[in-house]
Amino acid sequence: MLDAIIILLFIFALAGVGFDSVDLLPEPVRLQISNVEALRWLAAGFTSIIGLAIGLVAQTTYRRLEKRIRETPIETILTRAVGLVIGLLIANLMLAPIFLLPIPGEFSFLKPTLAIFGSVIFAFLGISLADTHGRTFLRLINPNSLETMLLAEGTLTPVAPKILDTSCIIDGRIEQLLGTGFIEGQILVPQFVLAELQQLADASNDQKRVRGRRGLDILGRIQEAFPERIVIHSADYDDIPTVDAKLVHLGQEINGTLLTNDYNLSKVANLQKVAILNVNDLAQAIRPIYLPGDTLDLKILKQGKEPAQGIGYLEDGTMVVVEEGREYVGTELRVVVTSALQTAAGRMIFAKPPSILAS
Template sequence: MGLPAPRLARSRAATEFAPLRFATMLDALIILLFLITGAVTGFLGVDLLPERALQQVTDLEGLRFVVAGFTALFGGLFGLLAQAAVRRLQLQARQMPTDQLISRAVGLILGLVIANLILTPIFLLPIPTEFVFLKPLAAVIGSIAFGMSGITLADTHGRTLIRLVNPGSVESALLAEGTLKPAISKVIDTSCIIDGRIEALIETGFLEGRLIVPQFVLQELQQLADASNDQKRSWGRRGLDVLNRLRETYAPRISINSADYDDIGTVDAKLVRLAQDLQAPLLTVDYNLNRVASIQEVTVLNINDLAKTLRPTYLPGDRFDLRILKEGKEAAQGVGYLEDGTMVVVEGGRPFIGSEIAVMVTGALQTSAGRLIFAKPVSLMPA
C-alpha cells in the first residue's frame, strides 16, 4: 500500500486543519464578544450619567456613539488579553497529563457543587435592599474559593483516587503516582526518515512514544522524489519507502501533523517552531539542524550521536579478529576497519594484507575525523 496521492494528501490536510480553523474562529469570537460587550456597555452606560450632566449635552445620540467607540476599543484590548489567556490554558491543557486533567476537572465540579449547596441557604436570608449587591458578590467569591479548593485537593489526592478507581492496572497506578512518566511524542525531520535507521530503533523498542511527521516534511519528500537530480530523487524515494513501511508496521504510532507556518520559509525553521509549540524533542541526523535547534533550547535526539555512543570501546590489551585491507602510511603497517567504520592501524600488518588475523589493541587516538585504533598482530606479540 503506497503513500496517498497528492490529492488525497491535500484532502487529509484539509481535514486535519479543522482544529486550527476552529482555534482561529474561537479567537475571533472572543475578541468580537468583547467588542460588542464594550460597545453596548458604553452606549447604554450614558444613561447612568448624572441628570445635570445629561442636561448639558446637546447631542445625546452622538455622545452615545463616541462613548460606545471608546468602550469598544477597551473591550477589544481586554479581548486580546482574554485570547492570550485562553491560548495559555489550551497549551497547559495539552501539556498536562490526562489523569491530572481529569482529577482537576472533577475537583472543580465538586467545589462548585459544594459552593452552591452552602450559598443557597444564605441567599434565602432577608437582606436590606441597599445590601442586595452582596448576594451576587458572595456567589462569585464563594464559587472561585470553593472551585480553587477543589482543584488543589485534586492535585494533592487525585492520583490516589485514580488508583482506587482502577487498582488492577499496575501501569495506571504507576502513572497515577508519577513514578512512571508517559512516553513523549517526537518530531521527525526529513533527514531522519531518509537515513532509515529509525526503523531499527522502533523495532528494538529503544524509541518510545508517538512519532510526529509534519505535513511539510512529507511535501519535501515528495518534491525530492520528483526532482530532476538523480541523487535527490533517490533520497526522496528512499524516504517515502521508509515512511510507507513505518505507517504500515507502526500505524498507531505514526502521526501526520498538518500544522504549517506560512511566515517561515525553510523546513528546518518550521521544524524548530513545531517542536517548540508541541514541547516535543526533535529527532534528526542533520548536524546543522541539531545546532540551530539546540541554540533555541529545543531538545534534539541525534541518531548519529547515539551511534557514536554505542560504538564498542577497545582498551589496550583487548583482542579481536580483523581483516587487513591495505597498506598503511608507515613501513610494515596494515590498515583494517571495524564494522562501524573505525580505522585500525596494525603495526607489522603489511604482510597479512587480504587475510583475517587476530590483533591486540595497543592504543587509541580521537581525532576530528573520528576515532583511530592502533594494534599489533597477536602472532608477532612476545609470548
C-alpha cells in the same frame, strides 16, 4: 449485505429523482411529448445508472473509513471526539453575537456562511489540538488513572512527542530504532517534511530523486509497522521559509523533541532550547570500546602509510592500523589492541598481530 444495501439505496433514490423530474418540465414541453410515462422510465433508468456509480463510490468510501476507524486506537478516537466537541462549542459561543447584529437583507446570506465556516475551522482546530495533546485530554477525563497519579507524585515524567526531520527519515536507522523499543512516545511527521520528501522524489537530479523515494519508502514501512505511533502532523508555517526553522518552531510550540542526524540543525535547536535526539550521537555512544590487550578479528584490506602497516575496518567504520600487518593484506587474522586515539575525524585503533606482540 451492507454493501448491497448502500448501492441499492442510491440506485432507487436517484431513479425516483429521475422518474419525478419529468414533472419539472414546463407545461408546453410536456404537452408536446406523446408518451410521458415512457420518458419517466427512461429518465429513471438514466439516473439509476448515475446512482449505481455514486453508490459504488459511497460503498468504497464507507469501507475505507471503516477500516481506518478499526485501525485507529480508541484513545485517539476519544480525544478527537472531545476536541471536536470543544471546537464546536467555542465556535458557537464566539459566533452567537454575529446573529444579533442588524445586517441588511441583501447581506443576510453572510450569517449562515460565517456560522458554517467558523464551525468547520474551530472543529478542525479542536481535532488538531487533540492529536497533539491527547494524553493530557485523557488525564483530564480520568484523573485517577495510574499514569496521572505517578505524574502527580513526580515518579513519572511525561513522554514528549518526537518530531522526525527529513534527514533522519532518509538515513533509515530510525526504522531499526523504533523496532528496538528504545524510543518512546508519539512520532510526529510534519506535513512540510512530507512535502520536502515529495519534492526530492520528483527532482530532476538522480541522486536527490533516489534519496526522496528512499525516504518515502522508509516512512511507509514504519507507518505500516507502527500505525498507532506515527502521526502525520498538519502544522505548517507559511511565514517561515526553511524546513529546519519550521521544525524548531514546531518543537517550541508543542514542547517536542527533534529526531535528526543533522549537525547544524542540532546546534540551532540547542541554542533555541529545543530538545534534540541526534542519531549520529547515539551511534557514536554505543560503539564498542576496545582497551589495550583486547583481541578482535580483523580483515586487512590495504597497506598503511608506513611501510609495515596494514589497514582494516570494524563494522561501524572505525579504522584499525595494524603494525607489521602489511604481509597479511587480503587475509583475516586476530589482532591485539595496543592503543586507541580519538581524532576530529573519528576514532582510530592501533593493534598488532599476537606473534609480533609476543616477540
